[in-house]
Amino acid sequence: MTLVHNWHLGRRMEYPYFESRPKRQFAAVFNINRCIACQTCTMACKSAWTYNKGQEHMWWNNVETKPYGGYPQSWDIKTLKLIDNGENTWYTDEKDEKLSPYGVYEGDTIFEAAAKKNINQWAVGYIPEDKEWRSPNIGEDVAKSNKADEYSSLPEHSRWFFYIQRLCNHCTYPGCLAACPRKAIYKRKEDGIVLIDQKRCRGYRKCVEQCPYKKPMFRGLTRVSEKCIACYPRVEGRDPITKGRPMETRCMAACVGQIRLQGFLDDNPKNPVTWLIKHDKLALPLYPQFGTEPNIYYIPPRWAPRSYLRQMFGPGVDEAIDKFMVPSRERLAVMSLFRMTQSIIFEYKIEEGPKVFETMIHGKKFEMYNDTVIGFGEDGQEILRTTIEEPIHIRDPKHYNSI
Numbered sequence: 001m002t003l004v005h006n007w008h009l010g011r012r013m014e015y016p017y018f019e020s021r022p023k024r025q026f027a028a029v030f031n032i033n034r035c036i037a038c039q040t041c042t043m044a045c046k047s048a049w050t051y052n053k054g055q056e057h058m059w060w061n062n063v064e065t066k067p068y069g070g071y072p073q074s075w076d077i078k079t080l081k082l083i084d085n086g087e088n089t090w091y092t093d094e095k096d097e098k099l100s101p102y103g104v105y106e107g108d109t110i111f112e113a114a115a116k117k118n119i120n121q122w123a124v125g126y127i128p129e130d131k132e133w134r135s136p137n138i139g140e141d142v143a144k145s146n147k148a149d150e151y152s153s154l155p156e157h158s159r160w161f162f163y164i165q166r167l168c169n170h171c172t173y174p175g176c177l178a179a180c181p182r183k184a185i186y187k188r189k190e191d192g193i194v195l196i197d198q199k200r201c202r203g204y205r206k207c208v209e210q211c212p213y214k215k216p217m218f219r220g221l222t223r224v225s226e227k228c229i230a231c232y233p234r235v236e237g238r239d240p241i242t243k244g245r246p247m248e249t250r251c252m253a254a255c256v257g258q259i260r261l262q263g264f265l266d267d268n269p270k271n272p273v274t275w276l277i278k279h280d281k282l283a284l285p286l287y288p289q290f291g292t293e294p295n296i297y298y299i300p301p302r303w304a305p306r307s308y309l310r311q312m313f314g315p316g317v318d319e320a321i322d323k324f325m326v327p328s329r330e331r332l333a334v335m336s337l338f339r340m341t342q343s344i345i346f347e348y349k350i351e352e353g354p355k356v357f358e359t360m361i362h363g364k365k366f367e368m369y370n371d372t373v374i375g376f377g378e379d380g381q382e383i384l385r386t387t388i389e390e391p392i393h394i395r396d397p398k399h400y401n402s403i
Contacts (some may be wrong), residue, residue: 001115004173008288008314010100014111015291016122016178024264025172025192026230027295028252029276029283030165031338033302033324034259037063037140037163044254045167049229054221057133060228061167061251067308068139071166072132072214076287076312079212082124083113083289090315101281102288102316109291110175110212122178125210133217154303155321155362162301165259167251168215168228169286169294170194176227179210191264192295193230201225212290235344245377246344258339263346265295270347272334272375280331282323284313299324326364332388333373341384345375356389 003012004019045061062071070076084107092103108116110123117124145159170187174194177185184200185207187193196207196216203223207216216227231249233239239247247253252262263273276283276297283297300309302321309317323331333350350371357368368388375384 001111005099006109006173006291006293007099008102008105008285008293009109009291010096010102010104013109013173013291014115015173016111020187020189021172022187022189022192024190024266025295026170026235026262027265027273027277027297028260028262029273029297029299029338031259031299031335032162032164033299034257035063035163035165036257037065038256039063040254040256041165041251041260044250045228048231048250050226054219055226058217058219058226059136060215060217060226061165062136063163063165064136065140065142065161066164066304066312067144067161068142069137070139071136072128073135073138074132075128075212075214078126079110079124079287079290080311082126083108083110092315101278102284102314105289105314107289109289110210111173111178111291121206121210123175123210123212125175125179125212127205127209128214155325156305157303160304162304164286164298166213166215166286167296168194168230169213169292169296170228170230171295172293173291174211175290175292176207176211176216179206180204181206185216188232191230191232191235193232193235194227195229195232196225196227198222198224198226212287212292213294242343245379245383248342248344252339253342255339261338261345263344268347270349272337272345272348275330275334275348280323280334281316282320282331284316284320287312288314326361326366329367329369329371332368333371336373336386336388337375337384340386341375343377343383345383346378347376347380349374349376353387 001014002018004015006013042061050058064071089107090103090105095103113124143159143161170193182200184197201224205218207225208218216225218225234247237244237246248262252260265274283299285294300313300317353370356370359366370387370389372387377383
């Protein structure tokens with residue numbers, strides 16, 4: 001084991017390999033508040049990558065319902081128990097904007113728990129039974145309370161559930177990569193995408209066991225493991241639709257609810273993904289206490305109990321929800337970029353417009369300006385232009401399908 005810095009945890013932790021970060025990291029932000037669980041993203045991924053024989057149970061992208069749903073079933077509850085993390089142990093009195101923005105996690109990660117238990121593997125984990133993979137949406141739309149007299153009211157609902165969108169997190173410290181005895185799993189230096197070399201894989205399923213998010217999947221027909229590849233040909237700009245520009249993955253591009261923004265996590269403060277994650281801290285990692293430093297981030301749902309959300313997204317939940325409820329001018333502008341183009345946005349610019357709305361939300365003043373938000377590609381060329389107020393298009397009375 002060596003010591004590496006995990007900024008999600010706010011401290012150094014044990015990991016089998018030395019710290020190595022790509023120049024820019026594949027990352028995405030999902031706004032849970034807008035997801036309607038239409039599963040369009042799920043089917044877009046399925047039809048692109050996992051439609052062959054032996055892949056029937058594989059859903060690299062899935063949308064599950066919390067608190068009861070899971071694919072595989074109860075994956076997060078079982079992993080939390082393995083790291084003895086019934087308590088969410090965070091020290092938040094002292095924070096560093098760069099090194100420990102959420103405070104310091106004082107519990108064990110999946111790697112540290114394995115070392116303490118002396119179980120002769122790099123991380124704690126388990127292999128789900130076949131039956132746990134068979135019902136990816138069991139518990140769909142099931143509210144936490146069944147009391148007839150309870151009602152919904154913000155900021156938290158007595159009766160609640162929400163949808164969470166999941167794919168491989170392409171972690172900075174992947175549990176699957178650490179676990180593989182064949183060294184068949186690697187993290188690309190150019191963009192941090194985690195891939196499996198299937199020529200080296202021998203199907204030991206150590207990656208399935210020790211990935212806490214259960215995103216590597218074993219294909220019995222070929223006897224090797226498979227996982228999300230982040231649609232890397234599109235990310236590399238090889239899809240002719242965007243004419244050489246880096247492009248969003250299939251699941252991102254198919255999103256009907258416009259809940260997704262994909263890009264790269266880098267040092268540019270005007271990169272919308274970087275701004276939401278590192279500067280505004282509106283988007284939070286999923287189960288940061290696992291210790292893998294995942295690179296898919298979430299804007300937490302405003303109606304679910306905060307204690308449940310803190311266990312899932314860490315101690316930054318309250319601040320993130322407050323920011324989402326009463327967005328600043330820049331925050332509203334950046335959020336308007338979600339799903340506005342298939343090309344990856346590398347930088348944004350805001351052209352100020354007039355004030356169009358003003359109100360009070362939970363005792364705080366909210367002002368809305370009809371700013372114009374411009375997105376730029378990797379080459380610095382403008383790839384989109386949108387306004388905060390959605391334009392109204394009045395259709396001509398005589399149109400092609402009119403009666």
